[in-house]
Amino acid sequence: MLKITKKIEYALIVLRHLNEHKENGASYSAKEISSLYYLPLENLAKTMQNLVKLNYLTSFKGSKGGYRINEKLDDTSLGDFVESLEGPIGLVDCMLEKNCLVEENCNIKSPIIRVNDNLKYALSSIPMSDIVK
Amino acid sequence: MLKITKKIEYALIVLRHLNEHKENGASYSAKEISSLYYLPLENLAKTMQNLVKLNYLTSFKGSKGGYRINEKLDDTSLGDFVESLEGPIGLVDCMLEKNCLVEENCNIKSPIIRVNDNLKYALSSIPMSDIVK
DNA sequence: AATTAATACGATAAAATATATCGTATTAAT
DNA sequence: ATTAATACGATATATTTTATCGTATTAATT
Numbered sequence: 001m002l003k004i005t006k007k008i009e010y011a012l013i014v015l016r017h018l019n020e021h022k023e024n025g026a027s028y029s030a031k032e033i034s035s036l037y038y039l040p041l042e043n044l045a046k047t048m049q050n051l052v053k054l055n056y057l058t059s060f061k062g063s064k065g066g067y068r069i070n071e072k073l074d075d076t077s078l079g080d081f082v083e084s085l086e087g088p089i090g091l092v093d094c095m096l097e098k099n100c101l102v103e104e105n106c107n108i109k110s111p112i113i114r115v116n117d118n119l120k121y122a123l124s125s126i127p128m129s130d131i132v133k
Numbered sequence: 134m135l136k137i138t139k140k141i142e143y144a145l146i147v148l149r150h151l152n153e154h155k156e157n158g159a160s161y162s163a164k165e166i167s168s169l170y171y172l173p174l175e176n177l178a179k180t181m182q183n184l185v186k187l188n189y190l191t192s193f194k195g196s197k198g199g200y201r202i203n204e205k206l207d208d209t210s211l212g213d214f215v216e217s218l219e220g221p222i223g224l225v226d227c228m229l230e231k232n233c234l235v236e237e238n239c240n241i242k243s244p245i246i247r248v249n250d251n252l253k254y255a256l257s258s259i260p261m262s263d264i265v266k
Numbered sequence: 267a268a269t270t271a272a273t274a275c276g277a278t279a280a281a282a283t284a285t286a287t288c289g290t291a292t293t294a295a296t
Numbered sequence: 297a298t299t300a301a302t303a304c305g306a307t308a309t310a311t312t313t314t315a316t317c318g319t320a321t322t323a324a325t326t
Binding site: 001002003004005008009012013016017020036037038078082086089090091092093102105106107108111112114115118119121122123125126130131133 | 134135136137138141142145146149150153169170171211215219222223224225226235238239240241244245247248251252254255256258259263264266
Binding site: 066 | 269270271272273274275283284
């Protein structure tokens, strides 16, 4: 409950690593990151491919290939980052679907919306640049 | 991801209902709440039993039995409430276990702790009395 | 040209978690 | 006695998350 996914966790580890090791245009393969941080290779690779699609990373194919970080993070919040990878944040499903069948019978809709807004605000207040240091 | 459980959801519905209908010492059975809000009876009943154990509700057994709300909520935050039902809040598992095996290899520990604190602070700032109105 | 080592990605399997249900006991009003 | 409720451990189902597999493509190296 109230957990972030491994995808987010791996992504943060990758971004922070690449951000702290970008001198001389260095690049790192999924395999390297995997063994540096003991993360499952295949799964990590998928996550890194996601990060490329979202333009957080640039990839280099072929032997001696790897990944490098882009500058996109500079004006991205943690909230935006999470939503870009996992879709919209909603404490309960009925916040995300358009049609709640029993809406008239729901007495906690407005408080839940309030709490959800709080959560999103908290996440939007944290710059990714802080997290990757 | 970042969802609350049905247990919490049902609990909030119950508490709000009982709080708004406590005149003349009225009491409601699990069955009544179940049909008022279209919630699965057995599961809802379990949740209400939880709320009794935690002293948020008082129950009356036997035929014509039911539940009534206690005054405990008055100085409880949403964060405390959630943790009383579901245990400690942690964005990632390694925040909750004492021993992270690869801690030296984790580069995001301190940022995650920061975000976790933010989340907990946001939840602790919302009084339950606001939610049950 | 062949080999090697990497990314890309759809499909599937496995594991973990959340949700719902069942069975039985107990309780108290009728 | 009967009825209708709470109590609660055990179990089953569903959903979500996490991990893996298989195959294609790419580019440096030999």
